[in-house]
Amino acid sequence: MSEDVAITTLPSGLTVLTERMERVETVSFGAYIGAGTRHETAAENGVAHFLEHMAFKGTANRSAVDIAEAIENVGGHINAYTSREQTAYYVKLLKEDLGLGVDIIGDILCHSSFDSDELERERGVILQEIGQANDTPDDIVFDHFQSAAYPSQPMGRPVLGTEQIIRGMKRDALPGFMRQHYTPENMVVAACGNLQHDQVVELVQQHFADLPKSELEQPMPADYTGGEFREVRALDQAHIVLGFSAPGYGEPDYYPSMLLSTLLGGGMSSRLFQEIREKRGLVYSIYSFTAPAADGGLFGIYAGTGESEAAELMPVTLEELAKVQQHVTEAELNRARAQLKAGLLMSLESTGSRCEQVARQWQIFGRIIPAAETVAKIEAVTEADIRAVAAKIFRTRPTLATLGPISQVPKLSNIIDRLAA
Amino acid sequence: MSEDVAITTLPSGLTVLTERMERVETVSFGAYIGAGTRHETAAENGVAHFLEHMAFKGTANRSAVDIAEAIENVGGHINAYTSREQTAYYVKLLKEDLGLGVDIIGDILCHSSFDSDELERERGVILQEIGQANDTPDDIVFDHFQSAAYPSQPMGRPVLGTEQIIRGMKRDALPGFMRQHYTPENMVVAACGNLQHDQVVELVQQHFADLPKSELEQPMPADYTGGEFREVRALDQAHIVLGFSAPGYGEPDYYPSMLLSTLLGGGMSSRLFQEIREKRGLVYSIYSFTAPAADGGLFGIYAGTGESEAAELMPVTLEELAKVQQHVTEAELNRARAQLKAGLLMSLESTGSRCEQVARQWQIFGRIIPAAETVAKIEAVTEADIRAVAAKIFRTRPTLATLGPISQVPKLSNIIDRLAA
Numbered sequence: 001m002s003e004d005v006a007i008t009t010l011p012s013g014l015t016v017l018t019e020r021m022e023r024v025e026t027v028s029f030g031a032y033i034g035a036g037t038r039h040e041t042a043a044e045n046g047v048a049h050f051l052e053h054m055a056f057k058g059t060a061n062r063s064a065v066d067i068a069e070a071i072e073n074v075g076g077h078i079n080a081y082t083s084r085e086q087t088a089y090y091v092k093l094l095k096e097d098l099g100l101g102v103d104i105i106g107d108i109l110c111h112s113s114f115d116s117d118e119l120e121r122e123r124g125v126i127l128q129e130i131g132q133a134n135d136t137p138d139d140i141v142f143d144h145f146q147s148a149a150y151p152s153q154p155m156g157r158p159v160l161g162t163e164q165i166i167r168g169m170k171r172d173a174l175p176g177f178m179r180q181h182y183t184p185e186n187m188v189v190a191a192c193g194n195l196q197h198d199q200v201v202e203l204v205q206q207h208f209a210d211l212p213k214s215e216l217e218q219p220m221p222a223d224y225t226g227g228e229f230r231e232v233r234a235l236d237q238a239h240i241v242l243g244f245s246a247p248g249y250g251e252p253d254y255y256p257s258m259l260l261s262t263l264l265g266g267g268m269s270s271r272l273f274q275e276i277r278e279k280r281g282l283v284y285s286i287y288s289f290t291a292p293a294a295d296g297g298l299f300g301i302y303a304g305t306g307e308s309e310a311a312e313l314m315p316v317t318l319e320e321l322a323k324v325q326q327h328v329t330e331a332e333l334n335r336a337r338a339q340l341k342a343g344l345l346m347s348l349e350s351t352g353s354r355c356e357q358v359a360r361q362w363q364i365f366g367r368i369i370p371a372a373e374t375v376a377k378i379e380a381v382t383e384a385d386i387r388a389v390a391a392k393i394f395r396t397r398p399t400l401a402t403l404g405p406i407s408q409v410p411k412l413s414n415i416i417d418r419l420a421a
Numbered sequence: 422m423s424e425d426v427a428i429t430t431l432p433s434g435l436t437v438l439t440e441r442m443e444r445v446e447t448v449s450f451g452a453y454i455g456a457g458t459r460h461e462t463a464a465e466n467g468v469a470h471f472l473e474h475m476a477f478k479g480t481a482n483r484s485a486v487d488i489a490e491a492i493e494n495v496g497g498h499i500n501a502y503t504s505r506e507q508t509a510y511y512v513k514l515l516k517e518d519l520g521l522g523v524d525i526i527g528d529i530l531c532h533s534s535f536d537s538d539e540l541e542r543e544r545g546v547i548l549q550e551i552g553q554a555n556d557t558p559d560d561i562v563f564d565h566f567q568s569a570a571y572p573s574q575p576m577g578r579p580v581l582g583t584e585q586i587i588r589g590m591k592r593d594a595l596p597g598f599m600r601q602h603y604t605p606e607n608m609v610v611a612a613c614g615n616l617q618h619d620q621v622v623e624l625v626q627q628h629f630a631d632l633p634k635s636e637l638e639q640p641m642p643a644d645y646t647g648g649e650f651r652e653v654r655a656l657d658q659a660h661i662v663l664g665f666s667a668p669g670y671g672e673p674d675y676y677p678s679m680l681l682s683t684l685l686g687g688g689m690s691s692r693l694f695q696e697i698r699e700k701r702g703l704v705y706s707i708y709s710f711t712a713p714a715a716d717g718g719l720f721g722i723y724a725g726t727g728e729s730e731a732a733e734l735m736p737v738t739l740e741e742l743a744k745v746q747q748h749v750t751e752a753e754l755n756r757a758r759a760q761l762k763a764g765l766l767m768s769l770e771s772t773g774s775r776c777e778q779v780a781r782q783w784q785i786f787g788r789i790i791p792a793a794e795t796v797a798k799i800e801a802v803t804e805a806d807i808r809a810v811a812a813k814i815f816r817t818r819p820t821l822a823t824l825g826p827i828s829q830v831p832k833l834s835n836i837i838d839r840l841a842a
Contacts, residue, residue, distance in 0.1 A: 068689035124703065236556050
């Protein structure tokens with residue numbers, strides 16, 4: 001369990017977290033940077049993600065192909081992702097190859113070369129990635145949802161940027177973003193698996209010595225307004241995301257909102273799944289989700305349905321949002337608690353998700369949360385807490401994003417009227 | 422490692438495989454049936470998958486909501502999938518809840534009620550699932566690929582069936598398919614995690630006593646012919662799958678074909694990734710894959726690219742197929758070996774994938790393959806073996822499926838000419 005995390009903060013300010021799991025043959029290692037899309041300017045939207053791609057394209061010590069070959073020579077995996085608040089670089093390796101993994105992640109974060117030819121080719125790759133996302137309706141609809149929820153501000157922009165911005169992105173923007181954000185204080189490294197803490201600390205000291213120094217700037221606070229996005233597209237399904245403003249990490253309502261999402265749309269026994277899929281057969285996919293951030297967050301519901309089925313889907317969904325504010329049973333609360341607790345235990349069986357969790361806790365709370373503390377918080381939530389958080393969330397101005405044959409999807413104004421009724 | 426699998430074949434003919442992993446808190450349990458889409462008639466295409474959905478919709482002992490609630494009350498997950506050769510039902514639970522999981526999987530396989538009202542609603546759900554697949558270009562293109570590779574035969578049909586067949590599917594087809602295929606001899610159950618073999622055997626004896634008896638029929642042999650599918654669709658990317666006939670499980674060329682796929686398109690250091698994405702920036706996604714079956718299989722390459730980039734992509738890909746028949750380096754062979762071996766070790770850390778692996782080995786080979794034996798087979802493959810299997814595979818008549826803005830994607834006849842040149 002997470003009680004066994006060892007923590008060392010180096011003189012540079014970089015924190016090293018490790019969690020030893022003796023019985024596995026592998027180790028996961030990652031560097032987690034507290035910067036992402038919401039730290040970008042409008043003119044440079046997509047730079048955090050572009051930088052994440054370019055980190056793999058060569059350093060002072062290694063070419064792009066050297067990096068790929070070194071990791072795959074030992075059967076390892078290296079990957080990265082960019083989100084709105086975070087960029088992560090991580091490897092999974094057999095335990096004896098940990099040193100190589102720390103070396104390479106350190107190298108790409110400290111000595112990236114941003115070769116111009118490589119950059120031009122990578123621009124093409126990212127344009128293809130944008131095309132692929134746009135071709136996947138249940139992917140791109142979430143970008144439109146985010147943008148409608150947080151219009152004209154960093155928190156609402158797409159992680160990939162836009163075709164136009166990526167075509168015009170200047171080379172210097174990438175090392176510029178890196179120098180400003182990839183500092184020891186704004187980064188945490190985590191390793192989980194069959195390892196020794198002291199060995200990891202020593203490796204990190206050796207390979208992360210050249211991180212840049214810079215003053216941290218706070219991103220613009222997220223200002224949820226809600227709003228609407230509609231795109232008619234010739235598809236079989238109308239893809240619909242309906243959302244609201246919700247608690248961020250660390251807010252008192254955070255655990256009630258997680259339990260609300262679980263019992264409303266978190267599994268096969270949830271209300272939306274039962275009512276909309278099982279009783280009415282209107283969808284294949286329907287679920288609710290929370291997207292917490294440092295300051296506030298989103299609560300959302302996704303559904304994919306046929307053109308004519310959409311007419312029935314929305315009123316039934318809105319009725320469920322009303323019902324859950326009136327009545328929650330002890331049985332469904334207990335079930336939602338069991339789902340969250342078991343999910344927590346199951347996630348601890350993967351070295352990669354353990355790294356993620358401890359790094360995220362460190363970045364948000366400045367400490368590692370013992371599993372027992374999380375369980376106690378889940379246990380403490382009452383039926384009344386859930387009704388109250390539902391009333392609070394579903395009273396915020398909604399966000400609606402919909403894409404496909406959407407003639408039967410009600411307008412946002414209509415949804416607002418029904419919610420107020 | 423897989424050496425620790427305990428095996429009991431019950432008097433009914435049902436085999437129980439277990440693998441004990443003491444240090445985890447969870448257990449995975451699944452029932453794997455040797456029947457899928459290729460065991461269907463043309464008129465009932467989709468019945469295996471429809472049946473898999475209906476199994477969750479109620480038994481003589483439990484309603485659909487009872488099943489969902491029972492599993493989620495203890496924070497467990499229950500799911501299922503249908504492929505061309507197999508149908509699987511599985512749960513993941515905390516270790517103390519194993520008995521419940523075996524009870525429910527046994528109940529849905531032995532006592533499913535196929536209620537008519539539930540069936541009508543589930544028909545709607547499956548029609549939505551078909552719509553969702555059709556809206557996802559890098560999903561549906563693989564159905565068209567399969568159909569072009571194996572035209573007019575069970576092996577080429579889509580797992581979901583077609584809208585028309587699903588609309589007309591009669592209730593009796595479902596229990597009919599179940600009675601014929603869900604027999605003890607055509608099923609294996611596997612459990613991995615923190616468990617005792619004897620306890621699992623006892624639970625299975627108790628809950629799988631009422632499986633049907635039936636003579637097994639062999640499916641029609643797969644007859645690969647290759648062929649072409651083209652669909653112009655207004656998308657950002659042309660989605661392309663190019664494939665060939667390849668070895669099935671257990672054929673002597675199977676491991677050489679796996680190593681070929683790994684070094685040609687299996688990771689960041691692979692030839693296709695390096696040449697097409699890293700050197701030319703033509704794609705975001707490109708990879709090769711093998712799809713082995715009991716009798717023969719497929720080797721394929723997927724790429725998603727822009728309309729104009731497609732013109733450059735195909736000749737470069739075909740050149741790589743020619744080059745690998747001429748020359749393979751020791752370094753890339755060693756790297757591919759390391760990737761397969763490490764992937765094998767990493768997969769053993771998940772209770773779910775262990776269940777999958779042992780069940781599949783039992784169904785295909787009638788025994789559990791020790792990891793050391795698999796490693797030895799990977800080690801034994803030489804550069805010459807890879808060149809030889811490449812020459813054999815890429816000499817078969819190709820299959821081409823392409824969807825999107827495909828004006829610049831060469832025709833199959835053109836590809837055949839280039840491959841012969």
